[in-house]
Structures are given as C-alpha cells and as structure tokens.
Amino acid sequence: MTRRRYRLHPWWWVLAAAPMAFLGLFFVWPLFEVLSRGLVVDGHLDAAGMWEVLTASRTAKVVATTVWLAALGTAGAVLVGVPAAYALFRLTWRGQRAIRALATVPFVLPTIVVAAAFSALLRPSGLLGSFDLDQSVAAIAVALVFYNIAVVLRIVGGAWSAMDPSTLSAARVLGASRWRAFRAVTLPALTPAIASAAAIVFLFCATSFGVVLVLGGTRVSTVETEIYLQVNQFLDLRAAAVLSMLQLVIVGFTLWVANATRRRRERALPSRRLDGTRPATRRDAPVVIGIVFMVGLLLAAPLYALVERSLRTSAGHGIDHYVALFQQPGLAILPVPVWQAAVNSLVTAAIAAAIATMLGVLVAYLVTRRSRRGAVLDTLVMLPLGVSAVMVGLGLLLTLNRPIFGVTLGGSWWLVAAAQAVVALPLVVRSIVPTARAIDPRLRMAASALGAGTWQIWRRVDWPMLRGAVGLSMGFAFAIALGEFGATSFLARPTRPTLPTAIYRLLGRPGIENIGMAFAASVLLAVLTASVMMASERMRTQVGADL
Amino acid sequence: MKNVGMKDVTVKNVSETPASGASASEISSGATSAGVKSTGLRVSSLSVTYPGKPPVIAVDGADLSVAPGEIVALLGPSGCGKSSLLSAIVGVVEPSGGTVAWDGVDLAQTPVHKRGFGLVFQDGQLFPHRTVAGNVAFGLEMAGVPQHEREVRVEAMLALVGLEGYSARAITELSGGQRQRVALARSLAPAPRLLALDEPLSSLDADLRARLAVDVREILRESGTTAIVVTHDPAEAEVMAARVLRMRDGKFVG
Numbered sequence: 089m090t091r092r093r094y095r096l097h098p099w100w101w102v103l104a105a106a107p108m109a110f111l112g113l114f115f116v117w118p119l120f121e122v123l124s125r126g127l128v129v130d131g132h133l134d135a136a137g138m139w140e141v142l143t144a145s146r147t148a149k150v151v152a153t154t155v156w157l158a159a160l161g162t163a164g165a166v167l168v169g170v171p172a173a174y175a176l177f178r179l180t181w182r183g184q185r186a187i188r189a190l191a192t193v194p195f196v197l198p199t200i201v202v203a204a205a206f207s208a209l210l211r212p213s214g215l216l217g218s219f220d221l222d223q224s225v226a227a228i229a230v231a232l233v234f235y236n237i238a239v240v241l242r243i244v245g246g247a248w249s250a251m252d253p254s255t256l257s258a259a260r261v262l263g264a265s266r267w268r269a270f271r272a273v274t275l276p277a278l279t280p281a282i283a284s285a286a287a288i289v290f291l292f293c294a295t296s297f298g299v300v301l302v303l304g305g306t307r308v309s310t311v312e313t314e315i316y317l318q319v320n321q322f323l324d325l326r327a328a329a330v331l332s333m334l335q336l337v338i339v340g341f342t343l344w345v346a347n348a349t350r351r352r353r354e355r356a357l358p359s360r361r362l363d364g365t366r367p368a369t370r371r372d373a374p375v376v377i378g379i380v381f382m383v384g385l386l387l388a389a390p391l392y393a394l395v396e397r398s399l400r401t402s403a404g405h406g407i408d409h410y411v412a413l414f415q416q417p418g419l420a421i422l423p424v425p426v427w428q429a430a431v432n433s434l435v436t437a438a439i440a441a442a443i444a445t446m447l448g449v450l451v452a453y454l455v456t457r458r459s460r461r462g463a464v465l466d467t468l469v470m471l472p473l474g475v476s477a478v479m480v481g482l483g484l485l486l487t488l489n490r491p492i493f494g495v496t497l498g499g500s501w502w503l504v505a506a507a508q509a510v511v512a513l514p515l516v517v518r519s520i521v522p523t524a525r526a527i528d529p530r531l532r533m534a535a536s537a538l539g540a541g542t543w544q545i546w547r548r549v550d551w552p553m554l555r556g557a558v559g560l561s562m563g564f565a566f567a568i569a570l571g572e573f574g575a576t577s578f579l580a581r582p583t584r585p586t587l588p589t590a591i592y593r594l595l596g597r598p599g600i601e602n603i604g605m606a607f608a609a610s611v612l613l614a615v616l617t618a619s620v621m622m623a624s625e626r627m628r629t630q631v632g633a634d635l
Numbered sequence: 636m637k638n639v640g641m642k643d644v645t646v647k648n649v650s651e652t653p654a655s656g657a658s659a660s661e662i663s664s665g666a667t668s669a670g671v672k673s674t675g676l677r678v679s680s681l682s683v684t685y686p687g688k689p690p691v692i693a694v695d696g697a698d699l700s701v702a703p704g705e706i707v708a709l710l711g712p713s714g715c716g717k718s719s720l721l722s723a724i725v726g727v728v729e730p731s732g733g734t735v736a737w738d739g740v741d742l743a744q745t746p747v748h749k750r751g752f753g754l755v756f757q758d759g760q761l762f763p764h765r766t767v768a769g770n771v772a773f774g775l776e777m778a779g780v781p782q783h784e785r786e787v788r789v790e791a792m793l794a795l796v797g798l799e800g801y802s803a804r805a806i807t808e809l810s811g812g813q814r815q816r817v818a819l820a821r822s823l824a825p826a827p828r829l830l831a832l833d834e835p836l837s838s839l840d841a842d843l844r845a846r847l848a849v850d851v852r853e854i855l856r857e858s859g860t861t862a863i864v865v866t867h868d869p870a871e872a873e874v875m876a877a878r879v880l881r882m883r884d885g886k887f888v889g
Contacts, residue, residue: 533756536727537750537752538822
C-alpha cells in the first residue's frame with residue numbers, strides 16, 4: 089500500500105527541479121564562486137592572502153563602521169519607533185489610518201530614492217546644507233532610521249495593540265504611577281517585540297547598500313559598499329570575496345539573534361487575540377501631536393527636499409529637469425536618456441517579477457503540504473534573504489562572465505532580471521505560502537472525492553483562492569525589482585542602465601543639471617514604485633477572506 | 636478473521652478476490668448477466684497507521700461490507716478510528732494494510748478522484764469562491780457533463796435537499812444547516828456509488844441536528860445511495876442508518 093506514496097515523489101522532484109536549477113545557477117553557484125575566490129588561489133587554499141585582507145587596517149575600519157552605523161540606525165529607529173507605535177497603534181483616533189499608511193511609505197521606497205532624498209536635504213545647497221552633514225556617519229544613520237521606522241512600527245505596534253490593558257489597570261490600582269506602571273508592566277511585556285524589531289532593523293542596516301554608497305561617498309564605507317568599491321575601483325576581487333565572507337558572518341550572527349528573539353516573541357504573544365487599544369482623549373492630544381509631528385518631520389523633510397530640488401533650476405523653479413529626462417545628456421554622463429533607463433527598468437522588472445512569481449507559485453505549491461523535502465526547498469529559497477544583494481551581484485559577475493557550454497552569459501541584460509528575481513523570490517514565496525496553507529485541506533479532499541485530479545484541484549480550488557495573493561506578490565516582486573540596486577549595480581552594463589543605476593551615476597556627476605536630473609529621476613522612480621504597490625494592493629481580492 | 640455484519644450477498648466474492656483487471660471485469664459482467672445486483676463495498680482487514688514515535692494505529696484490521704443501497708453507521712467515541720477508516724475507504728488516507736474493494740475490484744491502485752465515492756465533512760468544505768450552484772456542479776464538471784444537463788441536475792439536487800432557488804447564493808449567505816444541505820447535494824450530484832459522511836451534522840445545533848438527520852436519511856433513501864455515516868451520537872446513528880457498527884480503539888466491537 090505504501091507503493092502509492094512513493095509514486096508521488098518523482099513528480100514532486102520534477103516540479104522542484106525548476107526552482108532548484110534556477111537558484112543553483114543564479115545563486116548557489118555564484119555564491120560558491122565568491123567564497124572560493126576568497127579562499128583559493130591557483131588551486132590551493134590561500135590563508136595568508138585572506139589573513140592579509142582581514143587584518144588590513146582598512147578592513148577593521150570598514151567593519152567598525154558597519155557595526156557602528158547599524159547600531160546607531162537601530163537605536164534611532166527604536167527610540168523614534170516605539171513612541172510612534174504608542175501614538176499610532178495603542179491609541180485610536182480619527183485620521184490615524186492615513187498617518188499609519190504614510191509612515192510605511194519610506195519602507196517601500198527604493199534605497200536609491202531614500203539616498204537621493206537625504207542627499208537633496210544635506211548637500212551644501214540643501215535645506216540642511218549648512219550643517220555640513222553630507223558624507224557623514226550621522227547623515228547615514230538618520231537615513232537608516234527614516235527607512236526602518238516602519239519595521240519597528242509594524243512589530244512593536246502590533247504587539248502593543250494586542251496587549252492586555254487589564255494588567256496595566258491592575259498596576260495603576262495597586263498604586264503605580266503612570267511612569268512606574270509603564271516601566272514595570274508595559275515595557276517588560278513589549279521587550280520581546282522591541283528586541284525582535286531591533287534585530288531585524290540591525291540586519292537591514294548592516295546590509296544596507298544604496299544609502300551608504302550614495303550618502304557615504306568616499307568618506308564613509310561599510311562592508312557592503314567596500315565590496316563594491318574593491319571591485320569597481322580597485323579591481324581587487326579577492327578582497328571583495330574575503331569581505332563577502334566577513335559579511336556572511338555578520339549577517340549569520342544577526343539572523344541567529346533575530347531568530348532567537350522571534351521565538352521569544354512568539355512565546356510571549358497571547359494565544360487569543362485581544363484588543364488592547366483605547367480611544368485617545370483630550371489629555372493624550374499633546375503627546376500624540378508631539379509624536380506625530382516629530383515623526384512627520386523626519387519622514388516628510390527628505391521627501392520634500394527631494395521634490396523641491398527636482399524642481400529647482402538655476403533660474404528659480406520649473407520642470408526643466410523633468411523635461412531633461414527625455415533628452416540625451418552628455419555621453420560621458422549617461423550613454424542613454426533617463427527615459428530609456430526607465431524603460432529598461434520596467435522591462436527587466438517585469439521579467440524578474442514574472443520569473444519570481446512563477447517559481448514562487450511552484451515553490452508554494454510544493455511546500456504547502458509540510459514534509460521534510462519541502463522544508464529543504466523552503467530553506468534553499470529563503471537563503472537569498474540572508475545573503476546581501478551585493479554578493480548575489482558579485483557572484484553572478486564572477487560566475488557568468490565567461491563562456492558556459494559555449495554561451496557567454498556575462499553582460500547579458502537578462503542577467504540583471506535573473507538577479508532581481510533571486511532577490512524577490514523569497515518575498516514572493518513568503519507571501520503566497522501562508523495563503524496556500526490557510527486553504528482548508530478538506531476542500532482539496534472534497535474536490536478529489538468529486539472526481540478532480542491533482543491538476544484540476546489546483547486549477548479549480550487552489551488557484552481561485554490564491555489568485556489575489558499571487559497578484560499582490562507579483563506586484564511586490566515588480567516593485568522590488570524596479571528599485572533593486574545592490575545586485576543590479578554589478579550587472580547592469582553602463583550602456584543599458586536601469587533607473588536606479590542611472591540615478592546613482594547622475595548623483596555622482598558634478599553640475600546642477602545632472603543633480604537636478606537625478607532628483608527628477610528619483611521622483612519618477614518613487615512614483616512608479618508607489619503606483620505599482622497601490623495597484624497590486626487593489627488586486628487583493630476578497631475571495632476567501634471572509635471564511 | 637472476523638467479519639462484522641457481513642451480508643450474504645457479499646460472501647460470493649470474498650473467496651475469489653480478483654487480482655487482475657480481466658478477472659474483475661469478468662466478475663462484474665458475470666454478475667450483471669446473471670441478474671445479480673452489484674455487490675457493493677468490501678473492506679478486509681484494513682489498517683491505518685499514522686507515523687510518529689511510536690506510530691499511532693488508528694484502524695486495526697477492520698472488516699466491513701456494505702450492500703448497495705444500504706446505509707451503515709460507524710459509531711464510537713472520538714479517536715476510535717472511525718473517521719480514519721472512512722478516509723481510508725474513500726482514499727484520502729493511505730491504508731497501511733488490508734484492501735478496499737468495490738464489486739470485487741481492489742481499489743488500491745485507484746486514486747481518490749476515480750473511485751466514484753462521495754465525501755461529506757462536518758463543515759468547511761464548500762468552495763468559498765463558487766456559488767451554491769457552482770459548488771453542486773463541481774463534480775459534474777469533473778465528469779464532463781454538458782452544461783445544460785448540469786443545470787438541470789443541479790436544480791434537481793437542490794430540490795432534493797430542499798434548497799430550490801438558492802443557486803445563485805454565495806456560500807457565505809447560508810446558515811450552517813443550509814451549508815450541509817449544499818454539501819450533501821454536491822456529493823450526490825455525480826451519483827456516487829458510495830457516499831461517505833464524516834460527522835455530517837456535528838457542527839449544527841442539537842435541534843437542527845435531529846431534524847436534519849431524518850432529512851438526510853430520506854434524501855439518501857430517495858436517491859438510493861449506498862452510504863456510510865460516521866458519528867459519535869448513538870441517536871443520530873439509529874435515525875440515519877439501518878445498521879449501526881460500534882468502534883473502539885480501531886476495532887469493531889459488539
């Protein structure tokens with residue numbers, strides 16, 4: 089009788105072959121290539137050379153900067169995010185939803201846009217230009233805070249709004265002051281959520297690339313940007329490879345901590361969902377207004393500066409820079425007009441989103457029913473999350489820049505799409521699998537008993553209920569690919585730039601026209617990304633939601 | 636080997652369990668030409684084991700025969716293995732030993748969707764993305780029934796379960812009792828040779844349950860459906876089934 093159970097396996101492996109081959113070719117192999125470049129020279133282990141890179145004073149400085157920046161960014165995000173979580177999630181008031189939505193905007197913005205926005209704010213000619221913050225650690229830290237408040241809001245806000253208010257009342261009745269009650273009851277209850285959020289923010293900060301590269305310029309560099317600089321300026325592939333390994337260690341350690349805190353948070357969560365929110369009263373008004381004003385200022389100032397600078401011309405304000413997006417700039421500045429880069433971005437992002445979604449649906453189907461082989465596949469697919477995009481880009485550059493089976497893949501524009509698909513795939517899978525697992529398995533049994541075969545079940549039962557989630561994740565994948573900078577910066581040819589790489593190039597060129605064009609292009613990219621996100625949110629159907 | 640409640644009709648085939656498709660068709664054609672009716676379901680020493688440490692033996696060598704048109708109830712406390720037995724018969728759970736045969740044909744190699752058995756659960760089984768009619772039509776679509784025939788059959792089925800005019804309704808608009816009626820109609824629409832009902836009324840109020848138990852019995856009788864009902868309620872079993880089999884610890888008792 090067990091015959092039949094074994095008969096199912098070959099099909100599973102046949103279907104799993106596609107995502108496995110894709111990740112093997114475009115992720116695992118390149119990653120090994122990076123690691124072996126760092127370790128092996130002329131066929132034998134080169135420990136001395138590795139040691140040389142590791143002990144270089146520049147390496148120590150870069151690692152210190154990475155950790156210090158990540159710590160600053162994390163501390164800032166928690167210090168701003170926790171009070172904001174109180175005002176936006178624990179309390180309820182009119183107009184709150186709009187503010188919440190606005191607060192999550194920075195997180196969906198492409199890194200290059202955030203970098204450009206802060207650049208607009210801090211450049212000598214910017215709003216805060218007189219403070220000389222350009223290319224400073226402080227400026228990067230603030231940009232990281234800007235980026236990551238949404239993470240803290242989401243995790244801590246979620247925990248806070250579900251926290252039982254009766255324990256707080258009990259403490260107050262027992263004679264604790266507001267502050268004492270907060271410290272003795274609320275804070276300990278929130279600690280797991282805060283720790284979890286902090287670990288995730290630390291990870292995002294430590295692997296942040298675009299923001300550091302643009303704002304740090306030549307003065308501040310982290311492991312991520314150093315990898316890029318070693319490859320593109322010093323042409324030292326081995327140093328880049330060794331730094332990649334170092335980065336893997338940092339990321340691995342952070343992931344381990346994040347996982348530990350997540351487990352604690354899951355344990356700390358109440359089994360039943362309760363509503364711990366309370367309507368804001370007149371007495372809360374000063375606090376809420378103060379917090380919202382602070383957060384609003386932090387979030388709005390850079391975006392305002394970006395839009396303002398994109399409209400500022402040598403003769404006042406106008407749409408000159410936007411017009412310039414459709415003209416050919418000097419060939420030394422950018423080989424194609426910006427609109428062409430935007431088209432390149434849209435095309436590659438569409439292909440990347442299609443690949444990531446197709447593979448994501450396949451993987452989701454294969455891992456929905458929990459099994460050991462499913463867990464292996466799931467882990468493989470999630471790996472790119474723990475490896476920085478810079479390393480994916482570098483690996484692909486090293487691996488595929490030579491003929492394979494007589495075909496030279498290096499420099500092919502679709503390599504960019506493949507890299508973007510690798511980056512987007514984990515998020516696609518993560519957003520489809522919960523929906524797929526939420527489908528009552530009895531529906532499939534019922535369909536089966538009614539005469540539906542495996543394919544019919546998927547087509548008639550799973551697909552109608554997954555459609556919404558798939559559409560949504562395809563939109564997200566598209567938005568991620570559109571703004572992807574880490575891997576793309578390694579792979580996009582100068583003659584075929586994407587919008588983010590074009591913006592990066594323009595930001596690095598002197599002259600108010602080029603800078604202005606960079607800001608206009610950033611606004612364009614932000615608008616594109618935001619529209620994609622909004623459109624895909626609309627694709628989320630109500631089917632299955634009410635059962 | 637102890638055969639609980641074995642009917643005389645089925646004895647004939649026990650000794651000559653067919654191994655190949657040829658002999659199976661011989662038997663069924665022979666039976667038809669001789670004017671003998673279909674012999675129905677025959678379950679021999681069926682076991683279901685769930686992996687684990689130690690493995691859980693849910694069903695331990697159960698033997699059971701159900702004649703065509705007969706309604707049998709499997710009664711027992713929760714965890715006695717009655718649902719596992721039913722699932723193994725329908726084919727949604729893999730048995731660890733024993734055979735399930737219909738008209739003398741072993742079904743081990745027949746996947747669920749080709750067995751021609753129907754299945755009704757306690758709740759949560761209707762396709763939320765389809766209307767009432769869409770749900771009832773599902774099995775007919777799978778069988779490739781043309782659309783106009785489908786529509787006629789769906790209406791007839793809805794009439795049978797007392798839900799005329801509900802075709803266009805969304806599943807979410809129905810009460811618990813109505814949902815179970817739709818589930819019953821959906822399972823009966825493709826005219827299954829056997830209908831398996833797994834605690835079909837357990838999610839309903841006591842009051843509604845008593846009334847619906849009588850209705851279900853009448854519907855099954857009217858359509859001449861062979862059925863196995865799993866329940867933990869003795870009264871319900873008595874109302875719905877002509878024969879009640881009690882189970883405990885994976886085995887039939889009494």
